[in-house]
Amino acid sequence: MDYFIIVVTTAAGLYFHGWLYVRIRRWIARDLALSLASNDPHKRDFMLQQLAKARTLKVKRRDLPEWLKNAAQQYTARPLD
Numbered sequence: 501m502d503y504f505i506i507v508v509t510t511a512a513g514l515y516f517h518g519w520l521y522v523r524i525r526r527w528i529a530r531d532l533a534l535s536l537a538s539n540d541p542h543k544r545d546f547m548l549q550q551l552a553k554a555r556t557l558k559v560k561r562r563d564l565p566e567w568l569k570n571a572a573q574q575y576t577a578r579p580l581d
Contacts, residue, residue, distance in 0.1 A: 525561070532565060536572040546575050 533551040537543040550571040559567050 529564060533568055536568055543575055
């Protein structure tokens, strides 16, 4: 019974660490995209869309900052409604 408890708590701890690691990586990527958008709400939406596009294109993590910077430079401001 003692081994069972040790195995279950170890497995739960490893799962939690993995889940937390993935969440932090996503938060960092989202924060980077939003920091490149400054305070423009349209650009924020655009950058979040670009982040989603980067995920679907499977842009590597080391290439993501440069990829997002290029996307931010391609953004054209929308006229005020």
